[in-house]
Amino acid sequence: MLKTIKAKAIFTLFVATFGAFSLLFFLISNDYEKLVKNQFQHSLTMLSSSIFQTIKESMNSGDPQTINTAIQNASTIQGVEQLHVYPSDSVKALFSKQNDSTPSDLAPLFQAQKEFFEERGKSVRIAFSLKAEESCLACHTNVQKGDVLGISELIISAQESYDNIASAKRRVVFFMVGVLVLVLVSFSLFFKKEIFDVIEKLRFMVFNVAKGDCDLTKRLEIKHYDELGVVSSLINEFLSKIQTTLNVVKQSSSSNLTSSEELTHIAALLVEKLSSQIEAIAQVHHSIIAIRTETNESYTLSQMSSKNLKEARDFLGKLFLELESSVKSIQNDSQHEKELAMKTSQLTAHAEQIKSVLEAIEEIASQTNLLSLNAAIEAARAGEHGRGFAVVADEVRKLAEKTQKSLEEISVVVHAISSGISEVSTEIAKSSENAVVISSHSQTLIDEARKSDEKLSLAANNAEATMIKSSQSLHHIEALVDVAQTMVSVAEETKVTSLKFQTIAYEQAQKSNELQTTLQAFHSQNDA
Known part of the structure; x- marks a missing residue:
């Protein structure tokens, strides 16, 4: 798949850069999402406290019309999907409200007297127990101080916060993609000029020596003593050593071929x-x-x-x-x-x-x-x-x-x-x-x-x-x-x-013959 060094280097650079930017994007988006959620919860707490305080003050007036108006006004606040107050049994008995039933998951709040918090997709559901105070006992004669008069349920939409988070992530992604493309292009140009062009020249020169007429007497031409010149000089020295070694191998191969033929004849007689x-x-x-x-x-x-x-x-x-x-x-x-x-x-x-x-x-x-x-x-x-x-x-x-x-x-x-x-x-x-x-x-x-x-x-x-x-x-x-x-x-x-x-x-004789034939293809001696 990736055969050239250029392809491997670009692929490695791309994977490393992409991995680094992905990790950076994950960290930034995760921290930003946590920050937005914390701010949303803080704003939600302030909003719910303000709404519940308004409802509580309207209840202190003792006028049902005022209470309903306060609840309706609070329901029109941006982000509020639903606001409802569920009366307790004592309030139902006092004001004859038998049709208003409490959800089963909120019923325990009449005894536990604690806050209820639940996330529903992109909405948040909050419920509080409304406790009877001294001012409430004037109207609610059938309860005592501290008794739960009702449960206030508030459902607030978090769609705007999620939209803000998604928009911020898109901006970060676009920015990182641009930076990634810029880094890849910059490194590609640098590698091409400083490394790949030099390697391509060296490959072309070695290819001419290796795939030509197999003449080991030829040497690479050295014009400049830069990195390519040093490598060419080392290759010339290596070719010289190969030429000397090949001459010795040719002589040994010829002698080995004769010995192999005699050994084959002796083996046949022995069999x-x-x-x-x-x-x-x-x-x-x-x-x-x-x-x-x-x-x-x-x-x-x-x-x-x-x-x-x-x-x-x-x-x-x-x-x-x-x-x-x-x-x-x-x-x-x-x-x-x-x-x-x-x-x-x-x-x-x-x-x-x-x-x-x-x-x-x-x-x-x-x-x-x-x-x-x-x-x-x-x-x-x-x-x-x-x-x-x-x-x-x-x-x-x-x-x-x-x-x-x-x-x-x-x-x-x-x-x-x-x-x-x-x-x-x-x-x-x-x-x-x-x-x-x-x-x-x-x-x-x-x-x-x-x-x-x-x-x-x-x-x-x-x-x-x-x-x-x-x-x-x-x-x-x-x-x-x-x-x-x-x-x-x-x-x-x-x-x-x-x-x-x-x-x-x-087989040794055949291989010696093949080796002799192969070695004869190389020109390792100068015609003199």
Whole structure:
């Protein structure tokens, strides 16, 4: 917006002057307004006191016509908008004035007996309490001294005072605007002649040097050694220093351009080598990851194998215990069968003994039968005398026959029992022999189970050792994977850094070339 020093100086001068005059106007108008208001209030107080005194004197006459005339005459005074007297209740009762009501905001004055003052826009409202004096008691017989007989309300216009204040402010504003314009014009002419013209000449001269052919061998022409001449001399010295510095910068820029090109080539080779190195490290990293996967699988298989071997060993241990229990049971059964075979043999012997006894009894029964037969024959021979003996003999014969019959039945049963015992004894003997054979085979199986348990224990220990070694190898491989990952990350970061270095070197070469081109545009050396 404000680009030139001239515009900024004029704007600053205008703002400062305008601010100062505004502040001065505010102070003057404020003080003048206070002064006018104080004078108005003083005049208002004097006027209201005079009017109230006139009304009071007219009231002392006791003539209502005189009072009304005094109020009307006071209302015609310039500036008085309204004058009214509101009677108290005692006056209304005495003179029968019931239609004259008092405003609500003035009613408290009947009790407070104080002055009322209110500003209404450009008007002022004043009210006083009219107190009863000794001279009033002659007419107002229903009140005492000091009682309020009424309230006098006076409204006075302040329009004239406000008009005077506004007119005075306008005059002050016109005066200050004129002074402001005069000050701005005076300062503008002074700045233009003493400062802006000099700056414009200097700007024109520097513009010719800067925007021309960029020849630093040229110098400003100095005609007078005034302020402009001193500044021109300083500018010539500055141009001389720039010329010397630019010559040095040109040489450095040329050398820097060569170095930047070599640095760009080296950075490209470095990025290429790093790319090959990253590929090799990545292949190693992938191989290590594959080894880690296979080792992890081997470790898992080792865990499963160790677990299976432990389960097999536990199962074989349980089987071994069951075999031992079975062998012991078989051995116990074999021993019991041997004892049973011995008892069966004893039963067979007892059965044979029973057969012998039965044979003896059978022989006795046969002889008894024979004897009974002989006794019967002899009894028959004896006749009547042998009849009783014959009966006995007959009974003995019958008993012998029954005995023989029972012995035959017992013999058959005993023979069957003896045959059964013999068969049972034979089977028990075979079973005992089979139990011995099974016990022998079971013992062999137990021995083989012991050997298998030892082999399983050795295999489980080997599997546990293999699992531990696999775990250690997996731990080392994990460490190797971390190292390889770190190497890959470092190589990637190095590559990124190298790419940045290559980019910077390339940009540096471009900037050096641009700088060289820019510097060549300046003529800093004399053609000689």
